[in-house]
Amino acid sequence: DAGVIQSPRHEVTEMGQEVTLRCKPISGHNSLFWYRQTMMRGLELLIYFNNNVPIDDSGMPEDRFSAKMPNASFSTLKIQPSEPRDSAVYFCASSPDGGSGNTIYFGEGSWLTVV
């Protein structure tokens, strides 16, 4: 079975450019997460969708970050304009509904470097 699919795997961009990260969750999963991982702050939840609706975006760092989920099989995380401090690994993850004991399935990550 296909897992969570993310693209691009690696991106190097210049400061000020727009970055779009893409995610295809596991079919049938109702919950979708965007996480950011850095050495300094560890794993941070940026935004959580349930049934394609953003439920919790309290982790989005600032207005430069936005996320959408137009349908059950696709989500994007956009950074505009990008800054060097946005350099991190961004993970998309999905989970079936049913409570806080469910396993979260992660994609392989998008490694972003902003120079």
Added chain:
Amino acid sequence: AQSVTQLDSQVPVFEEAPVELRCNYSSSVSVYLFWYVQYPNQGLQLLLKYLSGSTLVKGINGFEAEFNKSQTSFHLRKPSVHISDTAEYFCAVSDPAAGNNRKLIWGLGTSLAVNP
């Protein structure tokens, strides 16, 4: 508020030696507990989880963890590690009363380095 502390940021160990990765949590209520593993350049995947029942939980790749409510701990163990176990290990906790897992609280991770 719940929190998770992984007591060791790095654990070096020789191949075939036993290992214990420590995790403590703070919570005054019942919890669900998880260990995830992140191999180099990959995403996280579930090793094991405790939801209820037996306090000794067995996971993939020969790992196990024991839930100790009185010590609020959930330490991860393996009796004999392999080079391929080199990875980052994350402990996490959630509230069973929560309707979903967006409030999962993550530890900062323990880097396990298995040397030949």
